[in-house]
Amino acid sequence: MGRTKTKYELITNEIARKATLKKRKAGLLKKLSELTTLCAVPACAIIFSSYDAQPDVWPSRTEACQVLEKLESLLEKQRGKNMMDQTILLKRNILQLNDRLEKQQKKNLDLEKELALVESMAGASNCDWNNLEQLNELSCRLQENIEFVSNMIEFKSG
Template sequence: MGRSAKYEFIGDERVRRQTLRKRKAGLFKKVSELKTLCCVDACAVMYGNTGVQPDVWPSPFEAYNLFQRFNNLPIIKRETNMMNQEKFIRQNILKVSKKLEKEKKKNRWVEVEQLVAKNLVEHNLHDVSNLEDLKDVAYLLDENIKLVNEVQNIKRAGNENGTGSKRGKKK
């Protein structure tokens, strides 16, 4: 991941203008690289705090034409991949929530597997008193039985077709 940096207002006017000039050049360079490497139409418009004239890359004419092309698109196409901050945050929250649920399920199955292993070692499943735990243990055992049966069926089918293991057979 990138470096984490604290972003805060630059109090010194001279340093702030110098930083803006450097970052603006970097931003315009990135847009230029994006345009060249990905073969896309791109422009950048940046208003400074002076409010006089915006800085435009590559040229005001090209930027105007690109904005006109964008505005002439039907609204549905225009807003297809458009995202504001609220939509972006909601999308990220949804993604993280799904990931959290997946991890919770994964952790639950690890707990159930540990419970089964512990009780098998102790030869005692009577300690499992929670109904949810019992249901989960039963489900886990059913899934494992299905898996074992599938493996056996595949091996049986391989042996019947003559494609079974040839280990130990001499020619």
């Protein structure tokens, strides 16, 4: 059985909210402990709550201060590699989407050329025969197809 999807909204019952915070905090700290043990990475957690006067600090205040000092002592360039804000994330996503768009546009152009080739071979072409560029592209596509078929014939016979 799969888990049901959790609705993420404010828990209106104060007692239930406090109990959920306590359970989730314990789970988070357990996962953080596992991460530091299994992967041998320094980590800390500081959890602020409206129920407690002091924030919860894991593993201890001194160890958390050491981790934060180590983070601050990294060079700006190294810190930039490990940290990301909303603008950096959006820029990276835009670059990835632009790359995907360029690849899709190239694929569409190749499909249009293939369609023009098929239509011209069938005799019902929408191709402008006076356009030298289209004719050159059609010629290149035909040459590629001829080479492909020739290679397939050689492979099958050899």
